[in-house]
Amino acid sequence: MDLELLHFQILSAALFSIGLYGVLARRSAVLVLVSIELLLNAVNVNLIGQAAFVDRPPDERVFGQVLAIFIITISAAEIGLAMAIVLRVFRNRGTANADELDTMKW
Amino acid sequence: MSAIVFYVLAVITVIGALGVVLDRNVVRATLSLLIAMLGVAGIFLVAYAEFLALAQILIYAGAVTIVILFAIMLTRTTDLNINLDNPQRPVAFLIAVGVFVLLTLTFIYSDVPQLAEPDSVAVAIAESNSTGFETVGDSLFNQWAIPFEIASVILLVAMVGAIALARGDDNEPAVDASVEINEVSA
Numbered sequence: 007m008d009l010e011l012l013h014f015q016i017l018s019a020a021l022f023s024i025g026l027y028g029v030l031a032r033r034s035a036v037l038v039l040v041s042i043e044l045l046l047n048a049v050n051v052n053l054i055g056q057a058a059f060v061d062r063p064p065d066e067r068v069f070g071q072v073l074a075i076f077i078i079t080i081s082a083a084e085i086g087l088a089m090a091i092v093l094r095v096f097r098n099r100g101t102a103n104a105d106e107l108d109t110m111k112w
Numbered sequence: 113m114s115a116i117v118f119y120v121l122a123v124i125t126v127i128g129a130l131g132v133v134l135d136r137n138v139v140r141a142t143l144s145l146l147i148a149m150l151g152v153a154g155i156f157l158v159a160y161a162e163f164l165a166l167a168q169i170l171i172y173a174g175a176v177t178i179v180i181l182f183a184i185m186l187t188r189t190t191d192l193n194i195n196l197d198n199p200q201r202p203v204a205f206l207i208a209v210g211v212f213v214l215l216t217l218t219f220i221y222s223d224v225p226q227l228a229e230p231d232s233v234a235v236a237i238a239e240s241n242s243t244g245f246e247t248v249g250d251s252l253f254n255q256w257a258i259p260f261e262i263a264s265v266i267l268l269v270a271m272v273g274a275i276a277l278a279r280g281d282d283n284e285p286a287v288d289a290s291v292e293i294n295e296v297s298a
Contacts, residue, residue: 009115011226012219014159015121019215021129021148023208028133030204031197034185037138038114040145043176044129047152050164058159061225070253071161075252078164078171079263083270085176089183090274097280103186105198 014055033103035092039085046081049062050074118158136196138184146177162244198240 021044028041057070096102128151149172152293156165198204252260 008116009158011224013118013122014155015219017125017155019212019219020126021152022215023212024126024129024133025202027208029205031133031201033196033198034138036180036187037132037141038141038198040132040180043145043172044132044148044260047149050168051128051152051155054156054159054161054164054293056224057161057248060146064247065251067249069256071248072251072256074161074164075167075248075266076259076263079267080169082171082176085179085269086274087270087277089179092183092277093186094280096187097123 011055011059014051014059018048018052018055021045021051029045031106033104035095035104036089037109038104039088039092043081043085050077079101114158118155121154121158123149124148126153129205139181142177142184143182143198145180146173149173149177160244223229 025041025048026075028044029038032038032041048075053070053074060067060070086104092102095107099107101107115296128144128146128148132141132148136145137139149168153165153168153173156168157161
């Protein structure tokens with residue numbers, strides 16, 4: 007059985023749903039952010055699969071890789087800022103659990 | 113051959129990802145992320161994205177995991193092995209399974225025009241006398257030069273913002289976490 011685009015897409019779907027489960031089920035804000043990294047990587051796997059297998063000239067196909075580079079950049083910026091916010095929240099509130107930060111909950 | 117490598121890497125990636133969301137230990141969950149990221153880097157290699165594989169290992173396996181480990185170390189409370197999961201776990205499980213089924217069906221029934229021969233990416237790269245690095249670099253610095261510069265500004269802003277946020281005020285005394293919890297609950 008040869009490698010085809012569908013394999014990348016199904017792996018991407020699996021990573022995405024696992025990450026989504028983590029975002030919804032974890033209490034700790036740090037672990038929620040780790041799961042968000044899984045979501046971003048699922049997108050990258052899909053993009054790289056498309057870049058390798060879609061029937062397009064190579065100079066168009068490489069856009070998949072370029073977009074993946076941008077996603078990695080944004081996710082690095084996101085994780086740095088988000089961790090700083092988590093540290094700040096922990097210092098102010100004494101907890102980093104997302105379900106205990108319910109001051110604004112109606 | 114590349115299919116077998118892909119399957120092995122996919123299994124490693126999924127096991128790592130499951131470790132991230134299921135493990136009861138925070139540090140072990142983070143180290144599972146490392147395994148998943150290395151698996152994804154291998155999958156990038158299978159799909160002829162050498163530069164992405166290197167960037168993945170450098171940024172995720174190197175930088176992001178270290179940042180997360182530092183955050184865990186700094187936000188640690190006395191009880192490390194408390195319940196890490198929400199009461200909404202069953203709902204989360206149902207949503208995740210639903211999303212997986214939906215995405216898989218969409219992918220199966222979508223008809224993206226695919227290359228007849230999977231290895232023709234490598235052939236095209238060999239014919240154009242350029243490596244994957246050169247193709248990506250050409251595209252990144254010619255066609256996508258302005259988005260690239262904007263991305264670098266975003267990184268700078270995020271770095272300065274993270275320092276400003278995490279540093280805190282100089283005149284603010286360090287708050288004792290346990291006192292703060294009592295104040296909040298009172």
